[in-house]
Structures are given as structure tokens and as C-alpha cells.
Amino acid sequence: MHSGDDAAISITNLSKVFTRGGGALNRMRGKGARHTVAVDNVTLEVREHELFGLLGPNGAGKTSIIKMLSTLLIPDSGSATVNGWDILADPFRVRMSIGLTLSSERQLYWKLSAKENLEYFASLYLLRPAEIRERVDMVLHDLGLEEQQDMLVENFSSGNRQKVALARALLNDPPVLFLDEPTIGLDPSFSQSFRTLIKKTINEAEKKTILLTTHYMEEADQLCDRVAFIDRGSIVAIGTPADLKRSIDEKEILTLALSSAPVEMVQRIQRVEAVSHVECQERDGRPILKVYTDSASSCMQDIVGIVTSAGIHILSFTTAKPTLEDVFIKLTGSGLDV
Amino acid sequence: MYDDIGSWDRAVREVYAIRYIFHKELKLWKRYPSRILFMLLMPFLSILSLYFQGMGLVGSTTSSAFADVAGTTEYLVFIILGSALFIFVSTAIWGIGNSIRREQMMGTLESLWVAPASKMTIFMGIALFDGLFSAYVAFMQLLLSSLLLPVNLLVPQALVAVLITFLLMFALYGMGFMFTGLVLIYKEIEDFTNLITQTIRMMTPVSYPLSVLPAPVAFLALFIPLTYALEAIRGYMGVGATHSLGYYVLVLLAFDVAFIATGSRLFHYADTRARRRGEIATH
Numbered sequence: 319m320h321s322g323d324d325a326a327i328s329i330t331n332l333s334k335v336f337t338r339g340g341g342a343l344n345r346m347r348g349k350g351a352r353h354t355v356a357v358d359n360v361t362l363e364v365r366e367h368e369l370f371g372l373l374g375p376n377g378a379g380k381t382s383i384i385k386m387l388s389t390l391l392i393p394d395s396g397s398a399t400v401n402g403w404d405i406l407a408d409p410f411r412v413r414m415s416i417g418l419t420l421s422s423e424r425q426l427y428w429k430l431s432a433k434e435n436l437e438y439f440a441s442l443y444l445l446r447p448a449e450i451r452e453r454v455d456m457v458l459h460d461l462g463l464e465e466q467q468d469m470l471v472e473n474f475s476s477g478n479r480q481k482v483a484l485a486r487a488l489l490n491d492p493p494v495l496f497l498d499e500p501t502i503g504l505d506p507s508f509s510q511s512f513r514t515l516i517k518k519t520i521n522e523a524e525k526k527t528i529l530l531t532t533h534y535m536e537e538a539d540q541l542c543d544r545v546a547f548i549d550r551g552s553i554v555a556i557g558t559p560a561d562l563k564r565s566i567d568e569k570e571i572l573t574l575a576l577s578s579a580p581v582e583m584v585q586r587i588q589r590v591e592a593v594s595h596v597e598c599q600e601r602d603g604r605p606i607l608k609v610y611t612d613s614a615s616s617c618m619q620d621i622v623g624i625v626t627s628a629g630i631h632i633l634s635f636t637t638a639k640p641t642l643e644d645v646f647i648k649l650t651g652s653g654l655d656v
Numbered sequence: 657m658y659d660d661i662g663s664w665d666r667a668v669r670e671v672y673a674i675r676y677i678f679h680k681e682l683k684l685w686k687r688y689p690s691r692i693l694f695m696l697l698m699p700f701l702s703i704l705s706l707y708f709q710g711m712g713l714v715g716s717t718t719s720s721a722f723a724d725v726a727g728t729t730e731y732l733v734f735i736i737l738g739s740a741l742f743i744f745v746s747t748a749i750w751g752i753g754n755s756i757r758r759e760q761m762m763g764t765l766e767s768l769w770v771a772p773a774s775k776m777t778i779f780m781g782i783a784l785f786d787g788l789f790s791a792y793v794a795f796m797q798l799l800l801s802s803l804l805l806p807v808n809l810l811v812p813q814a815l816v817a818v819l820i821t822f823l824l825m826f827a828l829y830g831m832g833f834m835f836t837g838l839v840l841i842y843k844e845i846e847d848f849t850n851l852i853t854q855t856i857r858m859m860t861p862v863s864y865p866l867s868v869l870p871a872p873v874a875f876l877a878l879f880i881p882l883t884y885a886l887e888a889i890r891g892y893m894g895v896g897a898t899h900s901l902g903y904y905v906l907v908l909l910a911f912d913v914a915f916i917a918t919g920s921r922l923f924h925y926a927d928t929r930a931r932r933r934g935e936i937a938t939h
């Protein structure tokens with residue numbers, strides 16, 4: 319089946335730079351080409367049966383990595399194998415070994431029913447007619463889509479469209495699945511059940527190796543065995559969600575929404591003992607102060623004192639353990655919502 | 657896991673895929689009612705307009721002046737045969753590219769591209785659908801002409817016409833592969849394709865014999881397979897001069913090999929370029 323090592327996906331020094339507007343016509347107009355470094359020397363290994371997450375903001379290079387691994391995009395340099403097959407030397411066997419869902423709702427034929435979509439794609443995965451009937455019925459059943467199998471995809475909810483896309487990715491019973499932003503644009507309760515489906519049914523019961531991308535930190539935290547942080551094309555950290563959170567020295571984070579946040583006040587908070595550092599962000603036009611500390615209880619009084627004596631209103635006040643996003647911010651200096 | 661199928665097994669599976677692609681094209685087509693109306697009315701409209709045009713200009717369905725340039729007085733039959741064959745030309749050249757462009761606009765192209773089925777399989781599924789569609793329109797045109805118009809058609813040599821059309825199709829699909837590659841590179845190529853289609857129509861004896869064209873244009877027409885197919889079909893339907901059937905078959909086979917080889921190579925080049933630039937899905 320596959321040619322050797324244990325990694326389901328193995329990526330070595332993978333890079334991709336996109337070039338736009340470099341044609342002869344633009345050169346004559348004196349316009350140079352624009353280069354975007356989408357993926358910058360990424361090295362990564364995903365083990366068999368692992369649920370691995372690529373977490374990073376918009377434009378970080380997540381989709382580009384998925385597309386290179388699924389042979390839709392040719393890398394500039396570096397190499398990768400999927401299920402043991404080299405993505406450049408053996409694209410056919412890579413395609414036979416994977417299932418892919420994209421983040422677009424338009425990846426299915428809206429004028430065909432769910433079942434018609436699946437039968438058609440199953441044939442493109444080179445299943446024979448008898449296998450097609452069997453697999454299509456099986457995935458429809460496994461994902462709970464039997465009731466709606468004859469409904470046109472245009473009449474589906476966004477969530478169920480994503481389910482049909484997932485069903486499609488499972489048709490050829492592939493050992494490796496790539497899920498690009500599987501819950502983007504879905505309502506929270508549906509996202510939750512969809513995540514359970516991915517983890518319990520697809521990863522744990524059906525033993526699929528899954529590489530998913532997301533910019534939702536809870537998604538990476540809840541689902542993934544291991545997570546890689548990706549920012550501007552580079553991997554900045556890899557580990558289990560628990561390890562990554564432990565890597566942050568501060569054990570607690572106070573978050574204050576304020577009516578305003580003058581610089582002198584922020585500096586005074588910074589000088590409070592037990593405060594390791596303070597970050598000022600903005601949400602809905604309001605300043606948000608994040609105070610990183612070893613012990614919230616020992617500095618809380620001081621901070622409240624400083625703020626109220628400056629005549630500033632505290633609109634909300636929470637203390638929390640660091641999240642993956644806090645670790646991400648600490649490592650990259652920017653958040654996930656870009 | 658199906659990643660270790662043998663090459664014969666794979667070939668059989670690819671053929672099954674062609675069938676499913678055909679069915680999917682048919683289902684999608686049926687879900688747009690305006691297309692059905694178009695299909696039903698198209699043959700009538702085009703035949704009638706050719707007929708009225710002829711009656712307006714010549715006043716009858718035959719012309720002795722036409723015999724001087726074409727070797728037959730049956731000018732209307734001549735034109736009807738030409739336009740019936742040209743239906744195949746435009747769909748074969750543009751059909752696959754058009755369909756791929758549609759997938760690109762709908763957002764399904766990457767899902768199609770990431771599947772293991774060969775691109776040629778996908779093209780053949782589309783071509784089968786388009787080809788049968790063209791065959792229907794062409795056949796209806798000829799049938800309606802022989803029923804409604806005072807012309808003499810549907811001679812027993814119709815089988816020869818089918819053979820010639822079949823041979824012509826391969827060469828045309830070779831061009832079709834090339835245009836599909838252009839779709840991947842330039843996306844919106846409709847104007848360009850129309851330009852090419854109209855140029856071919858002007859340069860080849862679709863509606864008039866080669867002899868009315870200026871010598872350099874008539875010479876260039878010799879490099880277009882349609883020229884030979886038109887000549888052969890008309891010859892065997894009794895209008896216009898002709899070589900032996902074997903000659904036409906050989907010439908068309910040579911075009912088939914050359915065009916398919918060139919077309920698939922150009923498509924492959926374009927596909928690699930698009931995958932390098934990340935432009936499979938971009939409109």
C-alpha cells in the first residue's frame with residue numbers, strides 16, 4: 319500500500335510564493351510583479367490516526383498547504399508525502415489516498431441532489447457501480463443524511479452542505495482527510511455537533527488521519543491531538559493544546575473592558591508586582607486590557623484601584639486560564655481574528 | 657483503500673466514470689428548462705432561415721450559377737450539409753472548455769480536479785454528452801429539411817457522412833483540449849473562441865465552395881480538417897467533386913493524431929502552469 323514510514327503526512331521544507339502581475343504587458347507599463355510568500359519553509363509530520371490542526375489567522379498559508387498536499391497546487395520547493403506517496407512524483411496515488419473538503423459552499427452541484435452529487439464524485443474516485451451504490455448508502459447513513467438524500471443541494475442549510483462535502487470526502491474510504499476550515503460560517507450549535515462528528519466518528523471510530531485548518535482557537539483546542547501555529551507562512555509552534563498552553567509562563571489572564579485606557583494608567587498597571595505584562599487591544603471600539611499574571615488574586619485589588627482612581631469605568635472584568643489564542647498572541651504578537 | 661489498483665482495472669473504472677459524467681451532464685441540463693426549449697426549436701429555426709435566405713436571394717432551391725463554382729446546382733443542400741456539420745465543429749472546439757469554465761464559475765472545479773479520474777476521462781464524459789447533443793441537432797436539421805423543404809436529402813450514403821463526422825470529431829476535440837487549456841490560463845476566452853470559430857467558418861467551405869475564396873485563404877483552408885470533411889460528405893451525398901473515400905479517411909486520421917497529440921500536450925502544459933500559479937479555481 320504505502321511505501322515505508324509511519325507518518326501519514328510528512329512535509330519537508332515546503333515553500334510557496336505567489337506571483338501576480340508579472341506578465342510582459344505589466345512590465346511594459348512599468349509595473350513590477352507582486353510576490354506573496356504564502357508558505358515559508360514548512361516542515362511537519364502528522365502521524366497515522368492523528369487529528370492534527372493548523373491554526374492561524376486569515377492569509378497565514380493554511381489553505382495553500384492543504385492544496386499542495388492534495389496536488390491542486392505545485393510547491394516552489396520542498397517535498398511532501400501523503401500516505402507514503404510523493405505529491406509530485408505520484409499525484410494519482412496521493413489523490414486515491416485522500417478526501418478533501420474545501421471551505422466554499424459551492425464545492426457541490428447545487429442543482430443535483432445530495433445522492434446524485436455523491437454518486438457522481440464516487441465515479442471520479444474510480445469506484446465501480448456496485449461499490450458506488452454501497453459506499454454512497456454507507457456514507458449517507460453514517461453522517462445521518464439519509465432523510466435528505468434526494469433533496470437538491472441548493473435547498474440544504476450551510477451546515478448540511480458541509481456534511482455532504484464531508485460525505486464526499488469519505489467515499490473512497492481514504493486513510494487521510496484534509497478539512498479546510500470545516501466549520502467556517504456555521505452557526506455555533508451546528509459547529510459543535512459537526513466537531514463531535516469529526517472527532518468521534520471520523521477520527522476515532524473510522525480511524526482516519528485528519529489534517530484540518532482553522533482560525534477558531536476553541537476548535538483546535540477541543541478537537542486536535544496536536545496543533546501547529548502558523549503565521550505568515552511559517553510554523554511558530556507545534557504541540558498538544560495542553561503543552562502549548564503550559565508553555566506560557568503566566569498562569570492567569572485578567573481581561574478588562576474599559577471606557578478608556580490612557581497610557582499613564584496602563585504604565586501604572588504594568589508596574590504592579592505580580593503583573594508580567596499588559597496588552598491593549600480594541601474590540602467594538604472599546605479598549606480591552608489583557609493583564610498577564612502569575613496570580614490574579616494578588617494583583618486584582620491594585621489594578622481595580624488604579625483604574626477607578628483614574629476615573630475610568632470598568633465595563634467588564636474576567637479572569638481566565640490562558641487559551642491557545644493567548645499563546646498565539648504571545649508568540650506572534652497578533653491575534654487570530656484578522 | 658483503493659490506492660493500489662492495476663492499470664487494466666483502472667482503465668475499466670475510468671470508462672465507468674465516463675458514464676457517470678455523462679449522466680451528471682444530462683441531469684444538470686434537464687434542470688434548466690430553457691435549454692430544453694432551445695434544443696427543441698433550434699433545428700427548425702436554423703433550417704427555415706437558411707431556406708428563406710436562399711429563396712430571397714436565388715428564388716429557388718437550386719442555382720445554375722452555383723454549379724459554375726461548386727460543380728452542383730443543389731446550393732441549398734450544399735449549405736444545409738455545411739451548417740449541419742458546423743454544429744459539431746463549434747461544440748467540439750468549445751464544448752469542453754465551456755463546461756470547464758462553467759465548473760470554475762460554479763466553484764466545483766477544484767473538487768473535480770482533485771479527484772483521481774484522469775482529465776481525459778472527464779473530457780470524454782463531457783464530449784459524449786455534447787457530441788450526442790450535436791448529433792441530435794444535426795440529424796433533426798437534416799430530417800426537417802427533407803420533410804419540409806423541396807430538397808433531396810438522406811441518401812443511403814448517410815453512413816459515410818457519419819463515419820467522416822466521427823473521424824473529424826477527434827481532430828476537433830484535439831483543438832478542444834487546447835481551448836480548455838486556454839480557459840485555465842486566461843479564464844474568460846469566449847470572445848477569442850468566437851473569433852476562432854468565425855474565422856474557421858469563413859475560411860472553410862461551410863456555406864460556399866473553396867473556389868470562391870482568394871487563393872491564399874483557400875490554401876490555408878487545406879490545413880483545417882473541416883475542409884476535407886465537408887468535401888467528403890458532400891461528395892458522397894452527391895454534391896460537389898471528390899477524391900476517393902480512402903483519401904479522406906487517411907487525411908482525417910492524420911489530422912486526428914496530430915491535433916490530439918498537440919492539444920493534450922498544450923492542455924497538460926496549461927494545467928501544470930495553473931497548478932503552479934494557484935489559478936485552478938480563480939475566476
Ligand SMILES: Nc1ncnc2c1ncn2[C@@H]1O[C@H](COP(=O)(O)OP(=O)(O)O)[C@@H](O)[C@H]1O
Nearest residue numbers: 336354356375376377378379380381382933934
Ligand atoms: N492563487 C493565489 N494567488 C496569489 N496569492 C494567493 C493565492 N492563494 C493565496 N494567496 C495568498 O497567499 C497567502 C496565503 O493564503 P492562504 O493559503 O489562502 O491562507 P489561509 O488559508 O491561511 O487564509 C495570502 O496572502 C493569500 O492572499
Ligand SMILES: [Mg+2]
Nearest residue numbers: 380381382499
Ligand atoms: Mg484558507
